[in-house]
Amino acid sequence: MxxxxGAVAQGDVVSVLTEGLRRLEYRGYDSCGVAVLQRGEPRRVRSVQRVANLAEQIGQEGLAGTIGxxxxxxxTHGAPVTGNAHPIFSCGEIALVHNGIIENHExxxxxxxxxxxxxxxxxxxEVIAHLIHYSRAQSASGDLAEAxxxxxxxxxxxxxIxxxxxxxxxxxxxxxxxxxxVVGFGDAGNYLASDxxxxxxxxxxxxxxxxxxxxVLSAGDAHIFDRHGHSVEREIRALEASSRTTELGPYRHYMQKEIFEQPSVIADATEHIRKIAPDLFGPDAERVFYSIDSIHILACxxxxxxxxxxxxxxxxIAGLPTQVEVASEYRYRDGVLNRKALFLGISQSGETADTLAALAHAHHLGHKYSLAVCxxxxxxxxxQTMLQFLTSAGPEIGVASTKAFTSQLVALFVLALTLGKVRGRLSHTQEAEYLDQLHHLPAALNSVLALEPQIIAWAEAFARKDNALFLGRGLHYPIALEGALKLKEISYVHAEGYPAGELKHGPLALVTGDMPVVTIAPNDTLLEKLKSNMQxxxxxxxxxxxxxxADSQITSSDHVHVIRMPEHYGKLSPILHVVPLQLLAYHTACARGTDVDKPRNLAKSVTVE
Incomplete structure (x- = not known):
């Protein structure tokens, strides 16, 4: 979001600025702009179109400068029109860009x-720009950093900013x-960026x-000051090259590419896991895992x-009471302190404002054990957290998450196994069986991806609908929610996910011949209950x-369309069943002609509350 x-260099920085914006398009946006200092004057070009259009305007206007x-x-505040696009100027002297929300701006x-x-x-x-201008005018030194x-x-x-x-x-x-x-250091200059x-x-x-x-950046140097104004040294890190390119390759959209990357992503994530051990989550994990009595999950x-x-x-698996809470709600209610609870924050970007604030609130209340899956x-x-697990899905450009979600599920399953082992609930035989299933997941996912032609046929029908229901039971109820979210995110078809057993408690009133009902039907202990809901x-x-x-004994008939999954996968079944739902949403969106990778009104990384 x-x-x-930002750039200050020995030569023209415009190409660095525009290429940087292009690389940030995945975050979601509805306007864009560039400002430079050219011949002693701030100049800017702004647009409510894409970065490519902005670059054309910049070329036409001859924008150039060594600082920009x-x-x-x-x-957020103000409609997505050119006049509200950044950079924002103050009195023709200050140029500023800003992410976030200023609560006392009025x-x-x-x-x-x-x-x-x-x-x-x-x-x-604009309040920030004018405040800086005013502070500078009142200062004896006129120093920009002090202002x-x-x-x-x-x-x-x-x-x-x-x-x-x-x-x-x-x-x-x-x-x-x-x-x-972040501050970036290059051979020809120094830079700022959101990531x-x-x-x-x-x-x-x-x-x-x-x-x-x-x-404070110049072309040849950078100085960092903390919140108190003291000069500080921060760790300089080398850029870690991703094993996955951000180029689109042969795919039509990034979302399609990322759906098909899931077998290799999960193979990379699981190949080094040869035994279940707490140190997968950090050096202090063993001590923490032996100390906790419950889990509190915060996410959006x-x-x-x-x-x-x-x-x-x-x-x-682990026998731990677990509470799952929408992060944006957690800090606005009275929580109960449990010093033995592990607070688990899940975030794709690691910058989700509500999740960060919820974790900070938990720490403020006195909860000391925390873990991030990111x-x-x-x-x-x-x-921010005591323990960490890196999902290593690689860059995800499409706004609607696919491979980041399945990577999170793998990480969380490994966490459940680890806690089960620590608590003496996971035998060596069970550990070996679960590890075999994890290592077989990539092959199983490839078999699911082979169903794409059948799903495309379904998508043609869904593209003509305005509403849809998604049903699941037990482990697959959250997958129904995720399937519905994907469909509405990118195709703009209204969709809702429900526990199938709740049909009689309201949603059944919506069911007509014009309402497609997607049902996740694994061959588990709830299958017979689910068949009753289907009836x-x-x-x-x-x-x-x-x-x-394949062995669920559900057959196609009039008004019952069935796609057979390749195999039942037990507790890991949700990871397989979510993939066809991703493909259904993707191909429905393609059939409806929506902007798949940049759906309207949405952003990849939600960095404001």
């Missing part, structure tokens, strides 16, 4: 208006609180700014559904689309 790139900032904006706006500042946008960001520091003290909320001033042509200032920002992907190939080493840090969206699936594993090694959540749908004229295990 929103992306920042750039932004992709996902609208009070500050009123104050700045009384001081004579005219507002040209509806954004909360930024002074202005930031007035803000409540979350921010990452990059800013330059007309009369300081050799410096870019960056700062962060609640929103990520390292934006600067891959330009900068080879990075500093991940800590909460409250301020960075797709990650929340991963947590709901994990609850079944953690309770059945796909980004040096993200905020990985630095309830048929008795009301509903159209059933069933993903059934």
């Amino acid at each position: 929103c992306g920042i790139v 900032i750039a932004h992709t904006r996902w609208a 009070t500050l706006r009123d104050e700045l208006k009384t001081l004579g500042y005219a507002f040209e946008s509806e954004t909360d960001t 930024v520091r002074c202005a930031l003290r007035r803000l409540r909320g979350a921010y990452a 990059a800013v330059f001033a007309k009369d300081e042509p050799d410096r870019v200032i960056g700062a962060r609180a609640g929103s990520p920002l 390292t992907m934006a600067l891959a190939g330009t900068a080879g080493h990075f500093i991940y700014l800590e909460e409250g840090d301020l960075a 969206g797709t990650s929340h559904y991963a947590g709901m699936t994990a609850k079944y594993w953690l309770e059945s 796909n980004v090694a040096h993200s905020s959540i990985m630095r 309830e749908v048929r008795a009301r004229g509903g159209e059933l689309y069933v993903f059934a295990d």
Whole structure:
């Protein structure tokens, strides 16, 4: 959600800025812009189209400079129009880009208006630009870094910013609180960005700014200051090259590419796991795992559904009471302190604002044990928790998560096995059997992906519908929720997931011949119950689309469409059953002509509350 790139170098930085924005498109945005200092004056180009269109405008206007900032904006305050696009200027002297939300912007706006500042946008960001301009005007030194520091003290909320001033042509200032920002070091200059992907190939080493840090960059140097204004040294890390390219290759969309990457992603994630041991989760994991008596999972969206699936594993395999909570709700209720609970935060990006805030709240309440499951090694959540598990799914560009979700499920299953072993509930024989199943998963997933032609045929029918129901029971109820989420995210077909046993408690009223009902039907202990629920749908004229295990004895008939899964996979079955639901959503979206990788109103990384 929103992306920042900043640069100060020995040569023209425009190509670095625009390429950085292109690499950040995956985060989601509805406007974009670039500003440079050109011939002593701040100049900018902004657009409500794609970065490619912005680059064309930049070329036409001849924008060039050795210092600049750039932004992709996902609208919060103010509509997605050019006048609200970043960079934001103040009095033709300050140029600024901002990720986050300023909660006290209305009070500050009123104050700045009384001081004579005219507002040209509806954004909360313009408040920051004017505050910096005003602080600088009041300062005896006129130093930009000091003015930024002074202005930031007035803000409540979350921010990452990059800013330059007309009369300081050799410096870019960056700062962060609640929103990520990295400093990149290159041969020809120094850079700022929301994440390292934006600067891959330009900068080879990075500093991940800590909460409250301020960075002062010139072409040849960078100085970091903490929230108190003290000069600090932060660890410089080499950019870790991904084994998976971000190029699209032969695929039509990134989402399709990422669906088909899942066998290799899971193979990479599981090949090094030859035995179940606590140290998979960090050096302190064994001590922590022997100390806990329950699990409290905090997550949002797709990650929340991963947590709901994990609850079944953690309770059945490890025997640990597990609570799963939407992270955005957790810190707004009165929680009960349990010093033996392990708080588990799940986030694809590691920068999910609500999950980070929920974990911080848990720590504030006195909960000391925490674990992060995340796909980004040096993200905020990985630095905030005591224990960590890196899912290593590689870059995920499509907004609708696919391979990151299945990688989370693998990680959470390994966690359940580890805790089961620590608690004496997992025998050596069971451990070996589960490890064999994990290592066989890639082959099983390839068999599921081979079902794509059958799923495409279903998608043609779904593309003509406006609503759909997804049903699952037990372990597969969260997978029904995830399938419904995928369909509505990218095809804009309204879809809801339900526990199949809840049909009679309301949803059955929606069932007609025009309502497709997707049913996840593994051959497990709940299959006969599920068949009864399917009959309830048929008795009301509903159209059933069933993903059934090969031995489930569910056959196709009028208004009952069946795709047979290659094999039943026991407790790991959710990982197989979610893949055809991803393909169904993808091909339905293609048939409807929507923007699959960048669905409207959504962002990849939700870094604001």
